[in-house]
Amino acid sequence: MEQPLVQVKDIVVKYHSPEGETTALENISLDVYQGQFISIVGPSGCGKSTLLNVIAGLLKPTQGEVVINGRPVEGVSTSVGYMPQTDQLFEWRSIWRNVILGLEVQNKLTAETRRSVRQLLERYGLWEFRNAFPSQLSGGMRQRAALIRTLAIDPEILLLDEAFSALDYQTRLVVSDEVKKIICREGKTAILVTHDISEAISMADDVVVLTKRPGTIKSIHKIVLTCQERTPIKCREAPEFRDYFNLIWKELDIHVQ
Amino acid sequence: MSNSQQAISPEQAAYLRKLRRHKREIFLSQVLLLVALLGIWELAASAGWINPFITSQPSGIIKTIVNLYNSGDLFRHIGVTVWETVVGFTLGTILGTIIAIILWWSEPLAKVLEPYLVVLNSLPKVALGPIIIVWMGSGVSAIIVMALLVSVVVTILGVYAGFSQVDPDRIKLLKTFGASKGQILQKAVLPGSVPTIISALKINVGLSWVGVIVGEFLVSKAGLGYLAVYGGQVFRLNLVMTSVIILGAAAAIMYLAVVLLEKLFIRWQQ
Ligand SMILES: Nc1ncnc2c1ncn2[C@@H]1O[C@H](COP(=O)(O)OP(=O)(O)OP(=O)(O)O)[C@@H](O)[C@H]1O
Ligand SMILES: [Mg+2]
Numbered sequence: 001m002e003q004p005l006v007q008v009k010d011i012v013v014k015y016h017s018p019e020g021e022t023t024a025l026e027n028i029s030l031d032v033y034q035g036q037f038i039s040i041v042g043p044s045g046c047g048k049s050t051l052l053n054v055i056a057g058l059l060k061p062t063q064g065e066v067v068i069n070g071r072p073v074e075g076v077s078t079s080v081g082y083m084p085q086t087d088q089l090f091e092w093r094s095i096w097r098n099v100i101l102g103l104e105v106q107n108k109l110t111a112e113t114r115r116s117v118r119q120l121l122e123r124y125g126l127w128e129f130r131n132a133f134p135s136q137l138s139g140g141m142r143q144r145a146a147l148i149r150t151l152a153i154d155p156e157i158l159l160l161d162e163a164f165s166a167l168d169y170q171t172r173l174v175v176s177d178e179v180k181k182i183i184c185r186e187g188k189t190a191i192l193v194t195h196d197i198s199e200a201i202s203m204a205d206d207v208v209v210l211t212k213r214p215g216t217i218k219s220i221h222k223i224v225l226t227c228q229e230r231t232p233i234k235c236r237e238a239p240e241f242r243d244y245f246n247l248i249w250k251e252l253d254i255h256v257q
Numbered sequence: 258m259s260n261s262q263q264a265i266s267p268e269q270a271a272y273l274r275k276l277r278r279h280k281r282e283i284f285l286s287q288v289l290l291l292v293a294l295l296g297i298w299e300l301a302a303s304a305g306w307i308n309p310f311i312t313s314q315p316s317g318i319i320k321t322i323v324n325l326y327n328s329g330d331l332f333r334h335i336g337v338t339v340w341e342t343v344v345g346f347t348l349g350t351i352l353g354t355i356i357a358i359i360l361w362w363s364e365p366l367a368k369v370l371e372p373y374l375v376v377l378n379s380l381p382k383v384a385l386g387p388i389i390i391v392w393m394g395s396g397v398s399a400i401i402v403m404a405l406l407v408s409v410v411v412t413i414l415g416v417y418a419g420f421s422q423v424d425p426d427r428i429k430l431l432k433t434f435g436a437s438k439g440q441i442l443q444k445a446v447l448p449g450s451v452p453t454i455i456s457a458l459k460i461n462v463g464l465s466w467v468g469v470i471v472g473e474f475l476v477s478k479a480g481l482g483y484l485a486v487y488g489g490q491v492f493r494l495n496l497v498m499t500s501v502i503i504l505g506a507a508a509a510i511m512y513l514a515v516v517l518l519e520k521l522f523i524r525w526q527q
Contacts, residue, residue: 056433058429058432058433076432076433076434076435078435080433081433082429082430082433084426084427084429084430085426086424086426088424088426088427088430090427090444090445090448090449092448092449092451101431101434101444102434104444105431105434105435105436105440105444106434153434
């Protein structure tokens with residue numbers, strides 16, 4: 001059996017505040033394999049962002065550990081790329097200077113890395129816009145630029161925390177399609193946190209459902225869809241899609257009062 | 258903007274004409290109001306309805322300006338005051354920004370200093386005048402320190418608040434790149450706060466004039482504030498009015514210069 005790229009081992013996270021202690025995550029264990037695309041869904045405040053922070057090495061868990069590529073995570077590691085909720089492009093930097101931000105911070109700007117960033121921009125249609133400023137780009141293009149910024153540091157695993165939630169519905173469908181395509185083509189592993197059940201099913205190989213706080217793993221669904229092209233938009237037309245949707249919807253047990 | 262290249266419809270043309278006419282009318286009214294005020298003032302003074310000895314009068318003010326110009330004093334006084342103000346607000350903004358950076362860097366320090374800043378902020382800085390004179394002597398440096406003090410605390414608070422408003426996600430993104438605190442400051446916090454710093458600059462221009470004029474009232478041998486005080490002491494109201502009017506014009510010009518700087522900066526940013 002192949003070794004998982006990411007091993008989350010029995011993670012517990014507690015937050016402390018004057019009002020008391022909050023257990024955000026309880027005994028989370030999860031294996032993610034090279035090239036896999038995982039979606040995580042769960043009720044609001046169940047600890048999804050917390051889990052990503054732990055995997056990214058931004059937050060030390062109260063108990064347990066995360067192992068990436070056989071090495072325990074201690075602090076931020078360059079093998080993890082993070083995509084926040086909004087694109088967070090720096091409005092005073094050109095697209096080019098935005099996408100090289102990570103390399104700049106890591107002092108890795110060389111002729112070679114510049115070339116590979118250029119290739120990414122060319123491959124995904126942003127090269128002509130390298131001198132444009134973020135405000136001159138559409139929402140979809142901005143998201144693509146943000147993804148290239150993350151890919152530029154060549155991470156093995158991408159963490160996307162509700163990365164499309166700031167976009168309007170139409171753009172969101174197109175962008176999630178694009179992002180999925182790019183991530184597959186670049187052979188990256190990805191963990192996507194989302195509130196959108198359809199998005200979770202259509203993009204991922206596996207959907208992890210968390211319980212409400214303290215977050216534990218309720219179930220993991222392997223998504224098998226019969227569609228010719230495994231792209232998120234096409235996937236939504238697969239006959240099994242509705243069944244997965246209903247199943248996960250029930251498991252999330254959302255009551256609207 | 259999208260239609261600017263194409264032919265303009267008659268309705269749009271009419272609308273634009275109306276808009277231009279409206280603007281012209283406003284401007285004309287503003288000029289008329291000024292002329293009317295000056296005219297009434299002059300008339301009232303020469304007809305003896307008011308006593309020009311204590312109210313001054315436009316013709317007297319013009320004469321005073323011409324005299325000051327001929328003796329070479331006009332630009333000397335303006336120069337001194339403008340110089341003190343520019344140095345005061347520039348130093349106030351720079352020093353305030355540096356202190357804000359230090360506070361951002363060390364949260365414990367920021368917490369310790371918070372009550373002190375609140376007190377300093379509410380204290381009328383003018384009250385420190387006598388202390389400054391004792392410490393700095395009665396010269397230009399005392400006046401500059403006065404101008405600086407008036408603006409520095411406001412700058413610290415404003416810029417520090419701006420720093421704290423940087424999106425936490427943005428900082429998180431930089432942290433996942435492995436950025437150090439210095440890099441976070443340099444790449445995200447400082448450039449992102451430039452608009453805040455410029456608006457601090459805008460406020461500081463006004464505040465520094467207050468500091469400089471108060472400083473000149475207290476100690477000085479030259480400058481517009483000095484002229485006003487001197488004019489009052491020797492009961493030459495023409496001189497007082499002249500310096501107040503020049504002061505108003507100089508302050509407005511300097512404010513416009515900062516607004517222009519802001520526009521230039523925003524254009525450069527695009
Ligand atoms: N720094 C913190 N200090 C104290 N409590 C925190 C902190 N960060 C998060 N929490 C709490 O921990 C719980 C989990 O937070 P987290 O942000 O991981 O949830 P989430 O699943 O991402 O929520 P959402 O769906 O709203 O994004 C929440 O109840 C939150 O209030
Ligand atoms: Mg979250």
